[in-house]
Amino acid sequence: MNKSVRTRFAPSPTGSPHIGNIRTALFAWLYARHHNGQFLLRIEDTDRNRFVEGSVEQIMRACQWLGLDWDEGPFYQSERLPLYTQAADQLIASGHAYKCFCSSERLDAMRQKQEAEGTPSGYDRHCRNLSADEVAKLEESGAPCVVRFAMPDEGVTSFTDAIRGEVSFENRLLDDFVMLKSDGYPTYHLASIVDDHDMEITHVIRGEEWISSTPRHVLLYEGMGWQHPVFAHLPIILGSDRKKLSKRHGSVQFVDYIDQGYLPEAMFNFLTMLGWSPGDDREEFSTEEIVSMFDLDKVTDHAAIFDGQKLLWYNGLAIRKKPLHELAALCVPHLQAAGLLSAEPSESDLAYAQSVIALEAERLKLLPEIVELTRFFFEEISEYDSKGTKKWLSKPESAPLLKLISSKLQALTDFTVPSIEAEVRAAAEELGVGAGQAIHTTRLAVSGRLVGPGLFEMIEVLGIERVVARLEKAAEFAQAG
RNA sequence: GGGGCUAUCGUUCAGCGGCUAGGACGACGGGUUUUCAGCCCGUAGACCGGGGUUCGAUUCCCCGUAGCCCUACCA
Numbered sequence: 001m002n003k004s005v006r007t008r009f010a011p012s013p014t015g016s017p018h019i020g021n022i023r024t025a026l027f028a029w030l031y032a033r034h035h036n037g038q039f040l041l042r043i044e045d046t047d048r049n050r051f052v053e054g055s056v057e058q059i060m061r062a063c064q065w066l067g068l069d070w071d072e073g074p075f076y077q078s079e080r081l082p083l084y085t086q087a088a089d090q091l092i093a094s095g096h097a098y099k100c101f102c103s104s105e106r107l108d109a110m111r112q113k114q115e116a117e118g119t120p121s122g123y124d125r126h127c128r129n130l131s132a133d134e135v136a137k138l139e140e141s142g143a144p145c146v147v148r149f150a151m152p153d154e155g156v157t158s159f160t161d162a163i164r165g166e167v168s169f170e171n172r173l174l175d176d177f178v179m180l181k182s183d184g185y186p187t188y189h190l191a192s193i194v195d196d197h198d199m200e201i202t203h204v205i206r207g208e209e210w211i212s213s214t215p216r217h218v219l220l221y222e223g224m225g226w227q228h229p230v231f232a233h234l235p236i237i238l239g240s241d242r243k244k245l246s247k248r249h250g251s252v253q254f255v256d257y258i259d260q261g262y263l264p265e266a267m268f269n270f271l272t273m274l275g276w277s278p279g280d281d282r283e284e285f286s287t288e289e290i291v292s293m294f295d296l297d298k299v300t301d302h303a304a305i306f307d308g309q310k311l312l313w314y315n316g317l318a319i320r321k322k323p324l325h326e327l328a329a330l331c332v333p334h335l336q337a338a339g340l341l342s343a344e345p346s347e348s349d350l351a352y353a354q355s356v357i358a359l360e361a362e363r364l365k366l367l368p369e370i371v372e373l374t375r376f377f378f379e380e381i382s383e384y385d386s387k388g389t390k391k392w393l394s395k396p397e398s399a400p401l402l403k404l405i406s407s408k409l410q411a412l413t414d415f416t417v418p419s420i421e422a423e424v425r426a427a428a429e430e431l432g433v434g435a436g437q438a439i440h441t442t443r444l445a446v447s448g449r450l451v452g453p454g455l456f457e458m459i460e461v462l463g464i465e466r467v468v469a470r471l472e473k474a475a476e477f478a479q480a481g
Numbered sequence: 482g483g484g485g486c487u488a489u490c491g492u493u494c495a496g497c498g499g500c501u502a503g504g505a506c507g508a509c510g511g512g513u514u515u516u517c518a519g520c521c522c523g524u525a526g527a528c529c530g531g532g533g534u535u536c537g538a539u540u541c542c543c544c545g546u547a548g549c550c551c552u553a554c555c556a
Contacts, residue, residue, distance in 0.1 A: 010556095011556090012555080012556050014555080014556070044556065046555090046556080047554095047555055047556065049555085050555065050556080100554095104554075107553090107554090111553095114482090115482080117482095118482050118483095119482080119483090120482075120483050120484090120552085121482080121483075121552055122483090122552075144554090146554050161486095164486070164487090167485075167486080168485095169484070169485075170484085173483070173484055173552095174484090174552095175552080177553090178553080178554050180554085181554040182554055183554075185554085187553090187554070187555080187556085188555075188556050189556095192556095207550090208485095208486065208487090208549085208550065209549090209550050209551070209556090210550090210556090211485060211486060211550070211551080212484070212485055212486085212550065212551035212552075213551070213556095233486085235486090235487080236486095236549065236550075238548085238549075240491090240492075242547095242548055242549080243548085243549085244549080273493075273494070273505090274493080274494095275493095275494095276494085277493090277494045277495065278494095279494095279495075280494090280495065280504085281494075281495060281503070281505075282494095282504085282505095283493085283494070283504080283505060283506095284505090300494080301486080301487070302486085302487045302488065303486095303487070303488095303548080303549065304492095304493075304494095305492060305493075306492095307492050307493065307506070307507085309492080309506060309507060310492075310493065310505080310506045310507085311506095312506090313505090313506055313507085314506090316518095316519090320519080360518090361519095362518055362519045362520095363517070363518045363519080364518090365518095421515095424515095436515055436516095437515095438515085439515040439516080440515065440516070442515090443515075443516070449516090449517095450516060450517080451516050451517035451518080452516075452517070452518090453516095453517090453518090454514085454515075454516090455515060455516085456515090
């Protein structure tokens with residue numbers, strides 16, 4: 001009869017979500033799903049200055065793409081203002097909070113002085129002991145005010161982090177933070193505890209940058225007479241130089257990875273392994289397997305470094321695991337965008353595209369690469385690889401070789417890999433050149449390139465007409481020198 | 482300046498008092514093959530430093546160092 005687990009992802013709409021944001025969402029989602037609980041989405045839009053149009057859409061797009069479905073929400077804090085002011089009033093009434101009328105100038109001066117003197121920073125509690133009369137007078141004058149939490153000046157506040165164990169802070173080192181701003185909006189601290197309580201969140205799973213703020217939250221819960229949820233602070237994700245993830249490490253915006261052609265399965269697997277493990281050496285899992293195994297006690301407590309190469313490896317893995325028709329469905333839009341395939345391809349065009357994709361699948365690491373990998377299957381060859389030209393097409397035997405192969409293939413009634421291979425090898429033998437030479441020369445003739453799928457498979461898929469035309473063209477080119 | 486979190490191969494995840502310190506990515510070498518890729522096999526590569534505790538520390542404690550986070554009317 002234990003309360004069902006409820007977690008949430010609570011991003012602020014200040015831009016496109018970061019890799020780290022989504023990883024946090026992922027872990028919160030995994031925890032909820034593992035325990036058959038609920039996962040909610042809450043938009044923390046309490047800072048009107050930093051609001052960025054479109055970020056909520058990007059956040060939802062990222063979650064949906066990864067498969068992080070939410071059971072409730074999205075909730076918007078900006079629509080719940082009365083809840084926060086009520087809580088603030090209650091805290092003032094119970095003596096846990098007070099109004100502060102200090103101007104930003106006074107606060108700046110105070111901070112400068114503290115810095116100059118090397119004394120600990122923090123609000124000097126100037127307004128903490130204002131009498132009721134003074135407060136009334138100031139309110140009457142219309143002076144803007146904020147509500148600050150009245151920190152106990154002694155004692156220790158501690159909590160048990162689900163990942164790090166017991167963490168404690170001395171209250172006297174904590175200052176009277178602002179919980180309600182002068183514009184009537186709450187700060188994160190107030191809003192999040194009011195909402196987490198109201199939404200019956202059982203586990204607050206968030207980034208480790210929140211650890212230092214947690215004693216404030218614990219005290220806020222106590223002030224409200226509420227029990228606080230379990231806190232779990234996830235390790236941060238850093239760049240390869242152990243510095244904050246930034247553009248220099250590649251993309252930091254999550255949606256960029258969608259656009260670059262990563263697969264959600266790969267990203268899902270990669271991200272969960274960044275800070276979590278099943279406790280042994282395995283690291284390739286399906287989403288279902290991860291959901292069934294995931295728990296907070298296996299989350300590491302130290303920073304993880306974002307390794308783009310590993311992500312790429314996971315992506316290649318995911319691509320190779322995809323059933324062909326699914327992979328084709330993912331590649332087709334890229335081919336269409338490149339103009340290699342029409343917007344409304346015929347049945348046979350589609351079938352052709354699919355067999356082409358099948359040949360290149362194992363070389364594919366990123367979806368958009370399919371375009372350059374397969375271009376020659378769809379378009380005529382505009383030029384031959386220059387190294388290949390020098391090495392193979394410049395040989396005097398190339399033209400007769402290509403012509404012979406062409407005629408042999410044309411005579412074929414059974415245009416399949418084994419017969420194609422037999423004919424190419426026979427042609428080589430007839431002219432007394434090595435099979436390797438015949439194969440490389442032919443590859444260059446039909447694809448213009450030096451590397452690619454197996455030659456015979458490639459010829460079969462290209463079809464007799466294209467192949468013959470290309471062999472003849474290459475023979476002419478070779479003859480002309 | 483103050484406070485907090487963290488510290489195993491280049492990276493990642495294991496190890497939770499006794500191990501030849503393991504797996505993966507990457508690197509390097511080999512095999513398969515017509516090339517590349519893939520696949521298979523192999524090689525190199527790590528316990529931040531100093532004190533304790535203990536018969537015994539990578540593992541527990543303390544100090545130092547380093548990185549990161551907080552120290553906003555931002556989240």
